[in-house]
Each structure stands twice: as structure tokens, then as C-alpha cells.
Amino acid sequence: MMSLDLASFPVHSARFGSRTEYRDGRLTIDAEAVRRLVLSDPRIKDVRLELVHPGESARVIRALDAIEPLTKVKGPSGTFPGFNGPPRTCGSGLTHRLEGFTVIQVTEFPYPASGVQAFEEGIIEMSGPGAAYSACSDRVNLLLVLTPGAASNNLEYDDALRRAGLRVADDLAKATRDLSPPKKETFDIGPEKPGLPRIVWVHLVRSQGPMIQTFLYGHEISGSVPTVLHPNEMLDGAVVGANYKIGSRTPTFRHTWHPSLETLYRRHGKELNFAGVIIARGHHENEFLKERSGQIAAQLAVMLRANGALCTYEATGNTHIDFMLIVKALEQAGIPAGAVVHEYGGPEGKDISLLDFVPEAVALASSGGIDRRLTLPPVARLIGGTHLAHRGEPALGELNLPLQELYAVTGEMNMRGYRAQEY
Amino acid sequence: MRIVHYMNQFFGGIGGEEKADTRPQSKAEVIGPGRLLQQILGRDAEIVGTVFCGDGLFADRMEETAPEVLGLIRQFKPDVVVAGPAFNAGRYGLACGRVCTDVERELKVPAVTGMFPENVAVPVYGRDILVVPTASSSLGMKEAMAAIARLALKIGRAEPLGPAAAEGYLPRGRRMNTRVEKPASERALDLVLARLAGKPFQTEVPLPQYEEVKPPAPVSDLTRVRLALVSECGLVPKGNPGRLEWVRASKWLKYSIAGKDDLKQGEYEVIHSGYDAAFALEDPDRLIPVDAVRELVRRGEIGSLLDTYYITCGNHGILYQMAKYAKEMAEEIKAQDVGAVLLVAT
Numbered sequence: 001m002m003s004l005d006l007a008s009f010p011v012h013s014a015r016f017g018s019r020t021e022y023r024d025g026r027l028t029i030d031a032e033a034v035r036r037l038v039l040s041d042p043r044i045k046d047v048r049l050e051l052v053h054p055g056e057s058a059r060v061i062r063a064l065d066a067i068e069p070l071t072k073v074k075g076p077s078g079t080f081p082g083f084n085g086p087p088r089t090c091g092s093g094l095t096h097r098l099e100g101f102t103v104i105q106v107t108e109f110p111y112p113a114s115g116v117q118a119f120e121e122g123i124i125e126m127s128g129p130g131a132a133y134s135a136c137s138d139r140v141n142l143l144l145v146l147t148p149g150a151a152s153n154n155l156e157y158d159d160a161l162r163r164a165g166l167r168v169a170d171d172l173a174k175a176t177r178d179l180s181p182p183k184k185e186t187f188d189i190g191p192e193k194p195g196l197p198r199i200v201w202v203h204l205v206r207s208q209g210p211m212i213q214t215f216l217y218g219h220e221i222s223g224s225v226p227t228v229l230h231p232n233e234m235l236d237g238a239v240v241g242a243n244y245k246i247g248s249r250t251p252t253f254r255h256t257w258h259p260s261l262e263t264l265y266r267r268h269g270k271e272l273n274f275a276g277v278i279i280a281r282g283h284h285e286n287e288f289l290k291e292r293s294g295q296i297a298a299q300l301a302v303m304l305r306a307n308g309a310l311c312t313y314e315a316t317g318n319t320h321i322d323f324m325l326i327v328k329a330l331e332q333a334g335i336p337a338g339a340v341v342h343e344y345g346g347p348e349g350k351d352i353s354l355l356d357f358v359p360e361a362v363a364l365a366s367s368g369g370i371d372r373r374l375t376l377p378p379v380a381r382l383i384g385g386t387h388l389a390h391r392g393e394p395a396l397g398e399l400n401l402p403l404q405e406l407y408a409v410t411g412e413m414n415m416r417g418y419r420a421q422e423y
Numbered sequence: 424m425r426i427v428h429y430m431n432q433f434f435g436g437i438g439g440e441e442k443a444d445t446r447p448q449s450k451a452e453v454i455g456p457g458r459l460l461q462q463i464l465g466r467d468a469e470i471v472g473t474v475f476c477g478d479g480l481f482a483d484r485m486e487e488t489a490p491e492v493l494g495l496i497r498q499f500k501p502d503v504v505v506a507g508p509a510f511n512a513g514r515y516g517l518a519c520g521r522v523c524t525d526v527e528r529e530l531k532v533p534a535v536t537g538m539f540p541e542n543v544a545v546p547v548y549g550r551d552i553l554v555v556p557t558a559s560s561s562l563g564m565k566e567a568m569a570a571i572a573r574l575a576l577k578i579g580r581a582e583p584l585g586p587a588a589a590e591g592y593l594p595r596g597r598r599m600n601t602r603v604e605k606p607a608s609e610r611a612l613d614l615v616l617a618r619l620a621g622k623p624f625q626t627e628v629p630l631p632q633y634e635e636v637k638p639p640a641p642v643s644d645l646t647r648v649r650l651a652l653v654s655e656c657g658l659v660p661k662g663n664p665g666r667l668e669w670v671r672a673s674k675w676l677k678y679s680i681a682g683k684d685d686l687k688q689g690e691y692e693v694i695h696s697g698y699d700a701a702f703a704l705e706d707p708d709r710l711i712p713v714d715a716v717r718e719l720v721r722r723g724e725i726g727s728l729l730d731t732y733y734i735t736c737g738n739h740g741i742l743y744q745m746a747k748y749a750k751e752m753a754e755e756i757k758a759q760d761v762g763a764v765l766l767v768a769t
């Protein structure tokens with residue numbers, strides 16, 4: 001069927017230099033070349049480049065997407081297809097990636113926004129107690145600190161900065177094209193091993209409108225019903241995150257490398273057969289659409305002859321309802337579902353932990369409570385602004401906030417093995 | 424480590440139910456089940472005194488008796504207090520629960536007790552104190568004391584306690600974050616594979632129970648009532664003078680609408696960030712419908728409108744806090760001769 005060789009080039013440190021080059025875990029970046037790539041779009045007026053490393057006393061605010069650089073070396077598609085090239089099926093051939101490195105757009109939006117479109121911080125904390133929860137704290141990050149140009153609205157600007165980030169990511173990974181990789185893995189879900197259960201991964205993503213979107217092959221997903229992907233399509237960037245809502249977002253690097261995909265692939269052929277990925281939209285507007293989506297997702301699992309389902313989701317309350325309806329539909333279709341939920345429960349974990357549930361949700365794994373609070377000590381370096389969006393507080397000093405205001409915290413807490421337990 | 428042991432008159436060797444009115448007393452010695460406890464503790468800790476009291480007296484006259492017991496305990500200058508175990512004895516359980524609560528609160532000394540999980544004292548004190556689950560009767564003394572001794576040493580050394588299931592105490596109604604080896608996705612997959620293999624499995628998140636809110640009876644005659652407008656929509660006067668938060672609101676507020684026939688565009692803002700507020704900003708009456716209600720009052724279909732609207736922000740609201748705000752608002756609104764509330768949800 002479909003086989004992908006993924007060559008990983010781990011990045012332990014990065015610096016700016018005269019030409020982009022990868023050597024022994026060290027990435028040198030030609031800042032001028034990156035600037036030219038970014039500024040080729042007139043909707044972006046200016047860009048400043050910054051690097052942050054794990055353990056640094058640094059804090060990043062106004063962070064949007066985070067992309068792990070991928071480039072296609074062999075195969076019929078590009079990476080991030082639909083953005084970098086036509087929307088051709090990806091997931092086969094040879095892809096190079098800069099592992100542990102991320103390109104992050106950092107910016108303010110040019111036009112005022114209110115309500116759900118107002119920007120909410122997901123803070124990246126590179127050291128201290130926040131780093132234990134914040135995504136990207138264990139990665140080397142290139143920050144594209146952008147100034148808006150000729151964009152007629154926030155959506156236009158968002159489109160510009162997404163394309164810029166993906167262009168830069170592809171270009172940086174290209175520096176490894178002719179190198180032999182320290183690590184190369186082959187990803188293939190065939191041939192099936194008889195006698196093992198077929199397991200699907202149901203990946204629920206949030207799409208609510210401007211600022212809260214997810215893209216599939218270059219197009220926003222909110223008009224779609226649940227659909228099936230080969231896991232390799234995830235690895236190659238078929239899904240791009242553009243949900244900037246608070247901490248419970250899934251940046252692109254987490255779509256291209258998700259703990260669900262990792263565990264299913266690792267156990268594929270040994271304990272299970274990885275039957276595929278069902279990607280579904282969360283945050284439908286009403287009960288009717290939520291139920292419809294849940295039913296279609298479960299029916300896809302039936303058509304894939306799945307025996308069981310691993311279900312994960314991003315985001316908060318409204319999407320949580322979609323998620324529970326998928327679990328319900330799967331169980332009713334006779335497909336046992338194991339589902340990952342992040343919990344609420346208030347600052348002390350004494351309040352109700354789930355916003356919504358169905359009685360069929362009998363096998364839940366906890367990725368921890370995101371209402372718990374944390375004090376972040378002052379930092380030496382602050383990037384992205386002077387004050388936190390929404391809260392209006394000065395961002396350089398000590399901050400006390402709930403975990404859910406840290407960057408991509410839900411997926412990260414899943415990955416790092418957080419779990420809420422009774423005390 | 425100095426340990427003081429609290430027990431009832433029966434275990435204290437005074438007598439059974441006929442001695443349930445035994446007054447609080449203490450001895451600088453190890454008594455009854457304390458011998459087993461001391462044996463398990465070994466050299467790591469010493470029971471320096473035993474305090475006991477009749478169950479009947481403690482239960483019937485708790486407010487006088489508890490301080491007296493506490494005073495006796497204090498005299499021994501304990502590092503840890505052990506109470507019971509009370510097994511399934513209700514009055515003894517209540518006494519142990521109260522003693523442990525007072526010791527921790529007043530003496531700032533850690534305490535541990537043991538009870539049968541269905542002891543009536545567990546729902547009363549179980550959220551505040553450390554209770555080891557025991558058998559229903561003293562037949563389970565050995566296991567109970569072993570568990571109590573282990574925890575007594577741990578809290579005496581001020582070592583942080585792990586989760587209830589791992590440490591062997593009854594959950595205190597708090598869910599705290601821990602870190603385990605496997606990602607949550609992998610644990611969810613383990614659950615699926617266990618189910619498919621017909622193996623036992625245990626969800627990590629017990630489904631919560633919500634309080635059911637029954638809809639009130641319809642208002643019989645709106646033409647005579649005063650109506651109040653209440654919402655969690657986060658509509659506040661421009662500039663958000665009360666500093667209402669965009670998530671997890673820490674308060675509720677009220678604003679005057681006296682003399683206003685409608686809420687003008689530009690004079691209000693929406694701080695709630697969970698819905699698209701564009702339509703509301705265009706006309707704030709879409710959230711707090713002052714214009715429509717004034718019209719209905721003019722037509723005589725509604726008696727009158729309270730000149731204040733009550734507001735909070737429901738985005739990511741902490742449930743028990745929201746319940747508290749609702750109660751406070753309701754009390755204040757009710758005191759203003761209001762007969763109906765229009766609750767606008769978002």
C-alpha cells in the first residue's frame with residue numbers, strides 16, 4: 001500500500017549564519033534567506049527572527065502555529081500539500097524532518113477582534129515550572145516575529161503568515177536533502193497481521209471560524225464531514241493547525257507527530273493492526289450537526305472494519321460534546337473506544353472534572369487537569385509583546401495562571417504522561 | 424516521632440455501651456490496639472500518650488467535648504495523631520473524624536484515622552482528613568493498623584502523599600495532576616486492547632454526577648410581576664469598569680439600566696470570549712433585551728423591569744463558583760420584589 005521513509009535530523013541547537021546548513025545536530029540558519037521567503041508576500045510588512053533554546057530564561061507570547069520542518073525528497077507530493085504545492089496525496093516516498101525544531105509565527109493581528117475571535121495567549125515558557133507543561137519548551141524554536149502588511153482583514157493576514165511559516169519550514173528542512181540521516185524509520189500499515197485487532201485513531205480537531213481553524217490539504221475543514229486518512233498523511237503534513245485559542249490547541253508539529261499515532265505505529269503488527277485515521281471536526285454549531293458528525297465518524301470506523309478506536313480531541317467545552325457523541329456512536333456501533341480527556345475540576349481539582357459525558361464513555365484516560373494554577377517566575381527575555389493579550393498584565397514578570405494558558409498544553413500533557421488522580 | 428493515640432471507651436478498656444458517657448481522659452501509656460500500632464511502628468515512632476472518651480458523650484455533646492479532648496492531646500506535644508480505627512462504628516467514626524479535623528486545624532499536626540468506607544463519618548469528614556479504608560469490624564484490625572502506621576510515619580516525616588489509590592487512603596474529593604510513564608494516548612489504547620481481550624480495565628476518569636436543575640413552574644401572570652434581566656454573556660459597559668474576567672469569572676456584577684429604553688451600540692462590550700459577539704456588538708439588546716422588555720411593559724404585558732441587570736461571564740466557569748454567584752444574585756434579586764427572571768444564555 002503506502003510506505004513512507006521518514007528521515008530525522010535531530011536539532012539540538014541553532015544559530016544564524018551566512019548559509020543554511022545542518023551538521024551534527026546543529027542548524028545554521030541564513031536569516032536573510034528566511035526574511036526574503038517571508039517577505040515575498042506583501043501581506044507581511046516585516047519580520048524579525050529570534051531563536052530560543054530549551055532551558056533559556058525566555059517566554060514567548062502571541063505565538064500562533066508551531067511547525068516542525070518537513071521536506072519531501074522523494075514521492076509524488078510535497079509536504080504540507082495544498083500549501084506547499086498542489087493538494088496531492090502525501091504519505092509515501094521519502095521525507096526529511098528537522099526533529100525537535102519548530103518554526104513559530106509570533107504576531108499581533110492588524111484589526112481589532114472581539115468575542116471568540118479575540119486572541120488568547122498560549123504562552124511558551126522555555127524554563128522553570130511552566131516548561132514542564134508548555135509545548136515547545138523542549139524544542140529549539142525559530143520565531144518569525146511578524147509585522148502585518150497589506151492585508152485587508154485578519155483572515156487574510158492569517159493566511160499570509162501560515163503560508164510563510166510553511167514555506168520557511170520546508171526550506172529549512174531542504175538543507176538536509178543530500179545528507180544521510182542519523183535516524184530513518186519506515187512507516188507502513190500493511191500487510192495486516194491476522195488475529196490482531198484493527199484499531200483506528202479518531203482525531204477530533206477544532207474548527208470554529210476565523211482564528212480557530214484546522215486545514216486539511218490546504219483547505220479549512222469546517223465544511224467537511226469526518227473523513228479517513230492514512231496515518232502517513234498525518235506524518236507528511238496533510239493536516240495543518242490554525243487554532244490559536246488559548247492553550248488547548250494543536251499546532252501543526254503535533255498533527256505531524258501525535259502521541260496517538262506514535263503509540264499505534266509502535267504497537268502495529270505486534271498487538272494490533274493500525275487501521276487508519278478518522279479525522280473529524282469539533283465545535284459544530286448545534287446538536288444536530290454534532291450527532292450527524294459522530295454517526296458518520298463511527299460509520300467510517302465500521303467501514304474500516306475497526307475492532308476498537310483510540311479517540312483524542314483538542315480544545316474545550318463545545319468540542320468536548322462532539323467528542324463524547326463520537327464515543328457514544330462508536331460504542332453503539334459495537335466498537336469499544338478508549339478516549340483521552342483533559343480535565344477541568346477547578347484550581348484545586350475539587351470541581352467536576354468533565355464538562356459533558358455520555359454513559360458509554362467507560363474507558364477514559366486522563367491527560368491531567370488544566371484548571372490547576374502555576375506561578376511562573378520572571379524571565380530575562382520576553383518575545384512577542386509586552387503585555388498578555390486578554391489579561392492585559394505585564395508579561396515579563398511573575399505570572400500566576402491556570403495550566404490551560406500555556407502553549408498547546410493539552411497535547412503536551414498527554415505526550416508527557418500527565419494524569420489527574422484522586423487524592 | 425511522638426504519636427498520640429485517640430480511641431473510644433471500649434478500646435480504652437473502660438467498658439462497652441454502658442460506659443459511653445465516659446469523660447475525656449488521658450494516660451501516658453500505650454493502651455489496647457495501641458500495642459499493635461506500637462509494634463508495627465517499631466523504633467521509628469513512640470506512642471507517648473493515649474486519649475480516650477465515651478462515644479455517646481462525644482457524639483451528644485461534641486462542641487464541649489471536642490475541645491477538651493484536643494486539650495488532652497496537646498499536652499503530649501504530638502508530631503502525629505492517630506485516631507481509631509473506628510471500623511463501621513458511626514459515633515466512634517464521627518469522634519475520630521472530629522478529632523483529626525481539630526488536630527490538623529488547631530494544632531497544625533498531621534492526623535490519620537481508619538474507617539470502613541461506608542461509615543457515616545466518611546461523607547462528613549472524608550474530604551478534609553486522611554482516612555484509611557478498613558474492614559467493617561475489628562476483625563480487620565491488623566491490616567488497618569499496618570496501613571495507618573505506614574501513613575502515620577509518612578505524614579510525621581512531612582513526606583508528600585501520593586494518590587489515594589497508591590497510598591491506600593480514601594479519596595478526599597480532589598483530583599491532582601501526577602506524571603506517569605505512559606502518554607495518555609497509550610493508556611487509552613491499553614484500555615481498548617484490554618477490553619477487546621476481555622481483560623479487566625479501569626477508567627481513569629469516573630463519570631461525574633451533575634445536580635439536576637428542575638425548571639420552575641411557569642409565572643402565572645406576567646402583567647403583575649417585576650422582571651429582572653440576568654445573563655452569563657459577559658456584556659459590560661464599554662471599558663469593562665468592573666474588570667469582569669474573560670474566563671473563569673471571579674465575580675458577578677450589576678449595572679443600572681435606569682432611564683434606558685435600549686442599549687446603544689458602542690456603549691457596551693462583550694468580554695466573554697467563547698462565542699462570536701459581532702451581532703451583540705451591533706445591538707447589545709440582543710443579549711440584554713432592554714428594548715423589548717420596555718416595550719412589553721408599555722403594552723402592559725409585563726408589570727415592570729428591574730432597573731439593574733445582573734451579569735457574569737460563563738466562559739470556562741468553575742461550576743461551584745457559578746452556583747455561588749447564582750445564589751448570591753438570586754438572593755439580592757428576590758429582595759427587590761422581583762417575580763420573574765429572564766435568563767439569557769450564550
